[in-house]
Amino acid sequence: xxxxxxxxxxxxxxxxxHVSQVAFSPDGRLLAAAAGxxxxxxxxxxxxALLCVLDEHAGSVNQVVFSPDGHTLASAGDDRMIxxxxxxx
Numbered sequence: 001x002x003x004x005x006x007x008x009x010x011x012x013x014x015x016x017x018h019v020s021q022v023a024f025s026p027d028g029r030l031l032a033a034a035a036g037x038x039x040x041x042x043x044x045x046x047x048x049a050l051l052c053v054l055d056e057h058a059g060s061v062n063q064v065v066f067s068p069d070g071h072t073l074a075s076a077g078d079d080r081m082i083x084x085x086x087x088x089x
Contacts, residue, residue: 009048013041020062026070030087034061040075042087054085 001008017036024031024045031043040054040061059078066073066087073085 011043011048011050013050020060021064023064023066025066025087026068032064032066032073034064034075034077036060038077040064040073040085042073056083057081
């Protein structure tokens with residue numbers, strides 16, 4: 001929490017793999033994380049709940065970005081693919 005300096009949530013589940021990038025949805029409700037385990041994880045920022053794991057990449061995921069309307073998440077990885085995910089926040 002930026003106002004109080006208190007930790008709100010610790011988001012994990014990556015094992016020994018690294019997190020490459022994180023992105024907040026335009027409305028601030030979702031957080032996406034690109035990881036070295038070939039997966040993208042999506043959390044509810046308010047509750048810290050893991051909403052889903054997107055696992056179609058064949059290599060480490062390096063980047064994630066939300067579309068301006070927040071309905072699409074793009075992920076790019078070492079498999080030389082950009083994947084577009086339908087996200088409804």
